[in-house]
Amino acid sequence: MKITRRRFTKLGAAASIGLAAPAVWTKGFAQSGKIRVGCSASLTGPLSSTKNMVIGYELWRDDVNKAGGLLGKEVELIVYDDQSSPSNVPAIYSKLVDVDQVDFLFTPYGANLTATIMPFAKQRDRFIVGILTLASNDHLRHDKFFQAAPWGPDGATNWARGFFDIAQRDGVKKMAILAADTEFSKTAAEGGRRVCEETGMEVVDFQMYPPTNRDFSSILRNIRAAEPEAVFVCSYPADSTAIARGIQEIGLGDSVRLFGGGMVGPQYASLLENLGPALNGIVNFHLYVPEPTLKFEGIDGFLARYVPIAKERQVDPLGFYIPPFTYAAGQLISKAVEATGSIDQAEVSQWLHENSVDTVVGQITFDEIGNWTERRVLMVQFQGVDDSGIEQFRQAGKQVVIDPTAYASGDLIPFAEARKA
Amino acid sequence: MVVLDLVLNALATGVMLGSIYALLALGLAITFGILHIPNVAHPALVIAGAYAVVTSNRFGLDPILAGVLWAVPFYLLGILFYEFYSRSFESRGGGNTLQSLTLFFGASLIVEVGLVVAYGTDFRSVNVDYVGSSLRLGMVAIPYRFLIPALMAPVAVFLLWLYLSRTNIGLAIRAVAHDERAVSVSGINPATIKRHAFGIATALAAIAGAALVITGPIDPFAGRIHIGRVFAIVVLAGMGTIPGTLAAGIIIGIAESLVMSFMSPSWAPGVAFAILLATLALKPTGLFGAAR
Numbered sequence: 001m002k003i004t005r006r007r008f009t010k011l012g013a014a015a016s017i018g019l020a021a022p023a024v025w026t027k028g029f030a031q032s033g034k035i036r037v038g039c040s041a042s043l044t045g046p047l048s049s050t051k052n053m054v055i056g057y058e059l060w061r062d063d064v065n066k067a068g069g070l071l072g073k074e075v076e077l078i079v080y081d082d083q084s085s086p087s088n089v090p091a092i093y094s095k096l097v098d099v100d101q102v103d104f105l106f107t108p109y110g111a112n113l114t115a116t117i118m119p120f121a122k123q124r125d126r127f128i129v130g131i132l133t134l135a136s137n138d139h140l141r142h143d144k145f146f147q148a149a150p151w152g153p154d155g156a157t158n159w160a161r162g163f164f165d166i167a168q169r170d171g172v173k174k175m176a177i178l179a180a181d182t183e184f185s186k187t188a189a190e191g192g193r194r195v196c197e198e199t200g201m202e203v204v205d206f207q208m209y210p211p212t213n214r215d216f217s218s219i220l221r222n223i224r225a226a227e228p229e230a231v232f233v234c235s236y237p238a239d240s241t242a243i244a245r246g247i248q249e250i251g252l253g254d255s256v257r258l259f260g261g262g263m264v265g266p267q268y269a270s271l272l273e274n275l276g277p278a279l280n281g282i283v284n285f286h287l288y289v290p291e292p293t294l295k296f297e298g299i300d301g302f303l304a305r306y307v308p309i310a311k312e313r314q315v316d317p318l319g320f321y322i323p324p325f326t327y328a329a330g331q332l333i334s335k336a337v338e339a340t341g342s343i344d345q346a347e348v349s350q351w352l353h354e355n356s357v358d359t360v361v362g363q364i365t366f367d368e369i370g371n372w373t374e375r376r377v378l379m380v381q382f383q384g385v386d387d388s389g390i391e392q393f394r395q396a397g398k399q400v401v402i403d404p405t406a407y408a409s410g411d412l413i414p415f416a417e418a419r420k421a
Numbered sequence: 422m423v424v425l426d427l428v429l430n431a432l433a434t435g436v437m438l439g440s441i442y443a444l445l446a447l448g449l450a451i452t453f454g455i456l457h458i459p460n461v462a463h464p465a466l467v468i469a470g471a472y473a474v475v476t477s478n479r480f481g482l483d484p485i486l487a488g489v490l491w492a493v494p495f496y497l498l499g500i501l502f503y504e505f506y507s508r509s510f511e512s513r514g515g516g517n518t519l520q521s522l523t524l525f526f527g528a529s530l531i532v533e534v535g536l537v538v539a540y541g542t543d544f545r546s547v548n549v550d551y552v553g554s555s556l557r558l559g560m561v562a563i564p565y566r567f568l569i570p571a572l573m574a575p576v577a578v579f580l581l582w583l584y585l586s587r588t589n590i591g592l593a594i595r596a597v598a599h600d601e602r603a604v605s606v607s608g609i610n611p612a613t614i615k616r617h618a619f620g621i622a623t624a625l626a627a628i629a630g631a632a633l634v635i636t637g638p639i640d641p642f643a644g645r646i647h648i649g650r651v652f653a654i655v656v657l658a659g660m661g662t663i664p665g666t667l668a669a670g671i672i673i674g675i676a677e678s679l680v681m682s683f684m685s686p687s688w689a690p691g692v693a694f695a696i697l698l699a700t701l702a703l704k705p706t707g708l709f710g711a712a713r
Binding site: 044045046047048049181207208209210212213214215217218219221222225237238241242245246248249250265268270271274278314315316 | 430541544545553562566567636678681682689690
């Protein structure tokens with residue numbers, strides 16, 4: 001077929017209409033009485049174990065819509081799969097803003113994926129709630145960013161500070177630090193070393209290991225030889241398992257009274273079930289555990305509704321780590337919109353900066369860059385864990401809050417003693 | 422005394438780890454070392470084997486026994502896969518290294534995605550009573566979760582060596598590696614022999630998967646961290662030498678363990694390649710490879 005100039009013009013016009021049609025159509029839809037909230041989630045790929053975050057959003061949406069919506073409008077949730085890949089995220093958020101015309105945004109999971117869209121959010125002056133994104137707004141200082149997780153101010157270096165506070169209270173003088181050779185772990189380990197210098201604790205052993213390492217026997221023997229009183233560990237799920245097993249098999253010596261801090265993995269049901277009693281005595285970070293000091297309004301009801309959905313979708317059956325915070329992220333939006341009677345991004349942001357919000361994860365107050373004004377990363381100690389399976393972790397007393405002291409639900413048991421018990 | 426303790430334990434750990442590495446590399450010693458097929462999908466197949474073992478373990482089956490039982494379906498899977506590879510590439514003259522690499526890289530991605538779809542991305546592990554305890558010999562403590570899988574390596578190496586050196590079909594496999602045309606002249610179909618050898622290599626992936634999952638939990642992408650190391654072991658051993666694979670694995674295991682104990686753990690992953698480069702510079706055929 002010969003392409004004439006006239007035919008080419010017609011084809012061009014048809015293609016333009018075709019491309020523009022979805023935007024025109026969705027704009028009309030958005031104006032037709034829905035409030036749209038959008039985000040990406042890692043439904044597939046290496047981070048897909050975090051996909052249970054969507055359940056938190058869905059339960060929030062359902063609750064809001066059941067109560068008559070926001071400002072009388074139905075809330076619509078739009079979630080795209082970012083396949084755990086940072087390169088997919090910018091295009092998804094451009095589509096959410098320009099084509100889907102969403103009113104509010106949640107970030108993807110974690111700092112790595114979020115880093116790719118923070119400049120976009122600031123440039124377009126969009127309201128956005130951070131989902132466990134550590135220190136994502138520290139440099140950009142976007143005034144419409146709000147963090148759903150309790151990392152607190154200076155989160156990048158201080159999120160695990162509670163571990164060192166416990167060490168200080170316990171009179172620890174000699175600390176060993178073991179961290180995976182990744183940005184997240186290294187920053188926390190360096191932050192820990194600085195705290196030790198400030199508080200007069202001697203760092204007797206400082207080891208970084210490659211993230212692919214799966215045998216820790218040599219490393220644990222080196223730690224044992226250094227005879228520390230506390231060991232701060234920053235590890236990822238597979239390493240955390242190998243370290244916990246290594247302690248069981250080789251031991252750490254009698255000098256160690258405090259062990260753990262920044263181990264990723266024991267927040268998830270699969271590792272809790274796998275490690276069982278091997279976790280006893282470890283003091284580690286968490287964001288929520290079912291202890292009596294953390295009975296925030298609505299959290300029990302939320303978890304009760306989460307469990308059957310999680311079982312059906314074969315995701316983490318406990319749901320303590322991420323889902324309550326994605327539900328809380330939704331609550332930030334709904335409470336600010338209801339209070340201001342508006343969906344104006346500036347008005348909603350200003351209200352959140354000026355007011356505290358009660359959520360299922362407690363009361364949240366934001367500083368000028370959207371971090372929680374108070375760090376509330378929990379340091380919990382595994383106590384009395386047996387090999388009876390996952391259900392025991394729904395009970396109080398298995399993950400006892402040691403720090404912050406305001407939420408403490410029990411006393412620290414020295415590491416060796418807790419393991420013998 | 423402390424140094425002696427560290428040295429002895431580092432050596433013991435190195436031997437255990439090295440034996441497990443050798444078991445992971447054994448299938449590749451056949452496909453890459455003997456058949457010259459760059460099967461980068463082998464570690465992904467090992468992980469697939471590990472998942473199969475995890476599934477069986479849920480029904481109370483011992484992981485090692487499960488690995489041996491799964492070796493049969495994996496053998497058939499290997500035959501089918503080689504048939505596909507042979508018909509699509511080799512018989513059309515497209516079996517060059519670059520195309521083969523692309524094919525096997527794609528296959529490994531398919532295996533990983535298949536595992537994600539079937540099992541999700543949560544870590545999976547097996548329940549065995551000996552995990553968490555150690556064998557203590559004086560100053561040396563050897564975790565059973567390393568010792569048991571490590572013992573599987575010399576057994577597998579010995580049986581495979583016997584098969585390749587004492588049976589007609591084993592000799593035919595080695596003959597194909599040396600001169601495919603000469604083998605066909607003597608009335609043996611090289612494609613049949615290679616298909617069978619590929620099946621054995623894939624069956625070994627199931628057994629290696631059983632060993633790997635005893636040492637710790639796995640996820641669908643766990644094979645990636647082993648790709649470089651297993652190729653290094655096969656080349657270091659000398660292409661196609663089966664007992665050499667065990668020796669090369671142990672050398673790398675001990676070196677990594679000593680570096681981890683007395684230098685920095687961060688340097689350990691580079692050890693395998695440093696040894697490989699040094700060896701190839703001095704002996705291009707690898708430690709135990711025969712000059713051709």
